[in-house]
Amino acid sequence: MSLQFQPAEGLLAQLDLLKIELAGPVAHVRLNRPAKRNAINDALVQQLQTAMVNLPKGVGAAVLSGEGEHFCAGLDLSELSERSVAEGIHHSRLWHGVMDSLQFGRVPIVSVLHGAVVGGGLEIASSTHIRVAEASTYYGLPEGQRGIFVGGGGSARVPRLVGVACMADMMLTGRVLDAQEGLQRGLSQYLVPEGQGLAKAFELAGKIAQNAPLSNFAVMQALPRIADLSQPDGLFVESLMAAIAQGDDAAKERVRAFLDKRAGKVKPA
Ligand code: 1HE
Secondary structure, X not given: OOOOOEEOOHHHHHOOOEEEEEEOOEEEEEEOOHHHOOOEXXXXXXXXXXXXXXXXXXXXXXXXXXXXXXXXXOEOHHHHHHOOHHHHHHHHHHHHHHHHHHXXXXXXXXXXXXXXXXXXXXXXXXXXXXXXXXXXXXEEOOHHHHOOOOOOOHHHHHHHHHOHHHHHHHHHHOOOEEHHHHHHHOOOOEEEOXXXXXXXXXXXXXXXXXOOHHHHHHHHHHHHHHHHOOHHHHHHHHHHHHHHHHHOHHHHHHHHHHHOOOOOOOOOO
């Protein structure tokens, strides 16, 4: 499948640390600071939020990748020494807002991982909904070695993928997981040969963009929240979300299409 990419226009085109293109209903957002291994300075983290909040109407899914040899080297350490304790708290809260704009934004995000996915890079990846790792991917949390702690939401999101014990191991001992271990532990849902991540991500994002918008909304917004609730509370929220989704015209049309034999069947992979 060959996709036609159009450069984004307007505000999105002005974000100089990102490269943003549109392929039909899928936006491709690329971290574009390869000389610094896509290390995230304040400007870049804010541009990421601006991009996600301002995706054009009609975009139903996004692919997030990194330009160059690595997905992302994490926080730009050259900015770290300048901060007071109070500024550090605000900086962490800034990241939390940006990571929320990924996880709880308008559209599901498929990230394409390769090379280093470390520190804040792993925090970004774990804020996306589907992670496709290429064979070169490795995951680390060097905060422990740098004398700091995760500040971009990693302590909330990474243990939900790999468990507290694994994250503690990565931070205390500097353990680095390779792409295969990352797949086994849930850091990625897909592992593909080197160079095939974008193709896989666009295939998945294309499917996601075809879903009914309220189904995607429910998976993004309700599912992780229900997982954090007690079972009775979660089931109550599930009932509300299910009724809202079912009541939408898109659901009625899709169910009717299946009953009229106009829709595809579920087949083995
Ligand atoms: C950087 C950064 C960075 C590279 N901040 N400048 N993250 C880390 O502790 C990871 C630190 N980086 C590395 O371990 C390596 O750079 C990599 C394994 C990612 C890549 O290695 P390599 O050999 O391909 O590149 P390089 O030669 O190390 O780096 C190229 C340039 O990028 C170089 O700058 P130059 O001016 O000398 O060319 C590096 O200094 C620069 N660079 N990574 C600043 N991270 C919200 S809280 C999150 C807390 C964290 O993320 S802590 C983890 C930080």
